[in-house]
Amino acid sequence: MKLQLENLSSFITAAEKGSFSAAGRELNKSQASISISIQNLEIDLGFELFDRTNKYPRLTEKGDRVFKNAKLMMSQYDNFIEKTKSIYSVHEVRLRVGMDPLICGPEIIQILCEFSENFPLVELFLMQQSSCTLFDEIKNNNLDLALGIFPSRDKIDCEFVTAFHMHSSWVASPDFLKKQGESLSFHDFCNSRLLLPTDLSCMGMGELKTAPQCWHVEDIHTILTLCRNGMGISFLPNFVIANDLEFGRLKTVSLSFNQLKNDHWRTSIIWPKSYILGPAMNWLHQRLTAIEYI
Structure with missing residues (x-):
């Protein structure tokens, strides 16, 4: 399983903002682009992350678990980027x-x-x-x-x-x-x-x-x-x-x-x-x- 960071970023932002359109505005992307990224992530994982039956998407139980793990992983990734930038100046x-x-x-x-x-x-x-x-x-x-x-x-x-x-x-x-x-x-x-x-x-x-x-x-x-x-x-x-x-x-x-x-x-x-x-x-x-x- 190879997950794309861009797809994870779209998923995390959509979960935090409460909609695909709000995530698009946050990431300077179209709503369609956010939707495709999340769909691709769901295909990679093999299950749905959002319940789309209502006006606004809601995280499924599995989606909520993935969201928590993804947030932890991305925080470590951000820390990695900051340390790498610091090493450049050492x-x-x-x-x-x-x-x-x-x-x-x-x-x-x-x-x-x-x-x-x-x-x-x-x-x-x-x-x-x-x-x-x-x-x-x-x-x-x-x-x-x-x-x-x-x-x-x-x-x-x-x-x-x-x-x-x-x-x-x-x-x-x-x-x-x-x-x-x-x-x-x-x-x-x-x-x-x-x-x-x-x-x-x-x-x-x-x-x-x-x-x-x-x-x-x-x-x-x-x-x-x-x-x-x-x-x-x-x-x-x-x-x-x-x-x-x-x-x-x-x-x-x-x-x-x-x-x-x-x-x-x-x-x-x-x-x-x-x-x-x-x-x-x-x-x-x-x-x-x-x-x-x-």
């Missing part, structure tokens, strides 16, 4: 954004919520992977923009801008600190297992290379579990370890030497070389770089 229909899970604090989630309100017609594909993986995805043009912890601009072949800093801390389990003490010397630090979510040497922490026991664990939940079980110490953003510190599952570790006094990570935004940011991407870029610390 520069970016679908954006591919990558974010390292380590940087997805509450502020970032809030920005994504604001993005959905400001750009309701833009479909967002959000990839959450390690910064190394996101970097490769940018190089292969599989992402439009990525936020993570990347080496300085002179070491990468893509567009690069510094975003914000994240307050971070060295942490360990209470049992670990009972054995090692809450303040580690450089000797104790180098002889402890370091549980690191990424390579921190690119952030001015080259001293980590002197530590022989480095475990690089990309998954945050795994690294937290290992740390809680006394496997070593870890350097993580404060929002990641907040609950563990509150409930005593982890404690902060102080370092008695000066080389590793960095208490923050510097995040960056990267995108493909020579790629021009559209309105939606530029909005994200501006909101993310407006943050100072999280």
